[in-house]
Amino acid sequence: MINLLRFLYDKRNFLFFVLLEVLCGWLIFTFNKYQGAFYFNSSNAIAGNALSANRSFTSYFDLEEQNDKLVRENIALHTLLEKEKKIRKIEALTVADSARRAAYDFVPARVIKNSLMDTKNFITIDKGTADGLTPNMGLIGPQGVVGQIKYCSEHYSTGSSILHVTNGGLSGRLSRSGAVGSLEWDGADPRFAKLKYIGKHYFIQPGDTVLTSGYNTRTNAGHSTGFPAGILIGVVETVNDDEQSNYNISVRLATDFGSLDHVYAIRSKAKPEIDSLEAKLDKPKK
Amino acid sequence: MGPAQILRYIGHISILLFLQLFLFRDTALLGFAYLFVHIGIILLIPNEIDLIWSMIIAFCIGFLVDMFYDTIGVHAAACVLIAFFRPRIVGIFSVQGELNSMSEYNVESGGVLWFFQFALISSFLFCSLLFILESTSLMIFFYALLKIIASSLFTALFLTMYSYLWASRSKTKRR
Numbered sequence: 033m034i035n036l037l038r039f040l041y042d043k044r045n046f047l048f049f050v051l052l053e054v055l056c057g058w059l060i061f062t063f064n065k066y067q068g069a070f071y072f073n074s075s076n077a078i079a080g081n082a083l084s085a086n087r088s089f090t091s092y093f094d095l096e097e098q099n100d101k102l103v104r105e106n107i108a109l110h111t112l113l114e115k116e117k118k119i120r121k122i123e124a125l126t127v128a129d130s131a132r133r134a135a136y137d138f139v140p141a142r143v144i145k146n147s148l149m150d151t152k153n154f155i156t157i158d159k160g161t162a163d164g165l166t167p168n169m170g171l172i173g174p175q176g177v178v179g180q181i182k183y184c185s186e187h188y189s190t191g192s193s194i195l196h197v198t199n200g201g202l203s204g205r206l207s208r209s210g211a212v213g214s215l216e217w218d219g220a221d222p223r224f225a226k227l228k229y230i231g232k233h234y235f236i237q238p239g240d241t242v243l244t245s246g247y248n249t250r251t252n253a254g255h256s257t258g259f260p261a262g263i264l265i266g267v268v269e270t271v272n273d274d275e276q277s278n279y280n281i282s283v284r285l286a287t288d289f290g291s292l293d294h295v296y297a298i299r300s301k302a303k304p305e306i307d308s309l310e311a312k313l314d315k316p317k318k
Numbered sequence: 319m320g321p322a323q324i325l326r327y328i329g330h331i332s333i334l335l336f337l338q339l340f341l342f343r344d345t346a347l348l349g350f351a352y353l354f355v356h357i358g359i360i361l362l363i364p365n366e367i368d369l370i371w372s373m374i375i376a377f378c379i380g381f382l383v384d385m386f387y388d389t390i391g392v393h394a395a396a397c398v399l400i401a402f403f404r405p406r407i408v409g410i411f412s413v414q415g416e417l418n419s420m421s422e423y424n425v426e427s428g429g430v431l432w433f434f435q436f437a438l439i440s441s442f443l444f445c446s447l448l449f450i451l452e453s454t455s456l457m458i459f460f461y462a463l464l465k466i467i468a469s470s471l472f473t474a475l476f477l478t479m480y481s482y483l484w485a486s487r488s489k490t491k492r493r
Contacts, residue, residue: 045369049402052377056398059391060451 103140103294106174110138110296114260136260137299139163143292146193151219153195155179157295160187169258170298176264176286177202177244178295189297194265195222195289204265204283205245209234212245215265215283222289224269227281232273240268242283258300323364323421326484334358334480335379339386350461351468356383356393357444358477360401361437364422369405376401389452396447400440407439425478426485433481438474445470 040047114136141157159165161184171178171191179193180202194202194217201214204227213230227242246261264286272280338356345353359379363372380394387393400407408423411432420427423436445466452462 045373045402048370048373049398052373052398053395056377056380056391056395059394060389061391 099294100140107138107140107296111136117260117262135300135302137164137301138296139165139299141165141189141295141297143295144188146289146292148195148222148289151197153193153222153289154182154190155193155292155295156188156190157181157297158188159297160184160189162186164299165189165297166299168303169300171295172259172263172298173287173292173295175288176266177259178287178289178292180258181297193289194225194285194287201228202259202265203245203247204242205261206230206234206236206268207241207243209236209240211236212247213281215242223285225266225283225285227268227283228278230279230281232277232279234279236268236271236279236281238268238270242266242268258298258303260298260300327362327364327422330362331359331379335382338383343386347472348468350465351472352445352465353476354441354444354448354469354473355476355480356380357397357400357441357473358437358480360397360404361440361477362422362424362481363401363404365417365420369402372404373398373401392448392451395451396444399447400444403443404440407443408436410439411435424485425481430478430482434474434478437477437481438470441470441473441477442466445473 118135139159141159141163143155144158145154145156147153147155155171155178157171165181165184167181167184169181171180171193177194179191179196181189181191183190194215197217197219201216203212204215205212206227211230211234213227215225215227217225230236242265244259244261244263244265246259266283266285268281269284270282272282274280334355338354342353342355347353356379360372360376363375367375376397377394380392380397381390383393383397384390404423408417408428412428423433425433428436449462449466449469
């Protein structure tokens, strides 16, 4: 008996080694079959927290890249949405015309200069004619409508935001009643704009959403806007009926112009055709 | 074993674990040369520590690394293996009297080539067990062999460099 114990004591290192390896073998065969179902994997508290801390630290290094990715994904989604809308319309009309599908493209851009304090506020973005931008294209942000491009250079474009007094107006539709009016800014508060020319026969309430109408509105400057229908402009804040025939509607703009960063320029594929059609109206009759 | 040596060993543990878990976790040179720097923690265990305790340390290190790789038991088994064979591996290259005078098996005490051989054989053992446990069929045996050889070379080179840096650091300190 003493000999056996002595033998065990002499071989204690080896026996302990065998014991640990058997334990490891048991762990391998028990836990690895059902990964994720057990506690001891990378989703547990220790490893999970350490990994997420590591990720949260390293994620700062590729923030730029991640942003770009998200922007690109958004464009893809916007395009898909437009396609879907067109398809639904086409199906409703049972007109199969592939030329009308996905009538809008979205070009991502970063705002490099923006102002809120002037009465004529301009936005400068980092995309230009080299990226396919042309004057009169619409600009939208993640939250809603932003403005319209006025001038393009090769790599940059300048546009007026909604916060632009002589902008002539953006055609907006109240989603609930369907009434179409002109959205104009009075130069006072960058959070609010006025929706004009809505007749009193419509029932308007605070909280109604205002969307783009999709109309090819002719503005004072002779430009036409290029927004698809149904993009959020804002929400009705107050309604006054003190004017004579029209409501005085104040709209809380959806876009926070103070924190504007990523915008999309909207390229309408149908617009040249529509413009050339409408140009015939301007031509003096011979 | 003085407090300086204990502190230094804790330094090894922290540095090598950090490197392995956060920097080299998915490192694969040419797609098959992996880097397992956490075995350096086992190679650099102070010699005064009993073999049983060094195996326990190895098991804990392996287990911790396994949690990050989702391979419970695999790294632990391989770490315990090299912890157990460590005295025998150094015994190949040197006589007992030499080894007794070393407080830690590193570049400073045994030289660059000596440590490289020690690290190479240890990491070869480690990688062999690791990749054999990971590979499920003989079909990928040759690929596993390639991974074993490449990874053990890569790991041994890195650990020699690591230990060399510590050695040169303590030399400059003494001056």
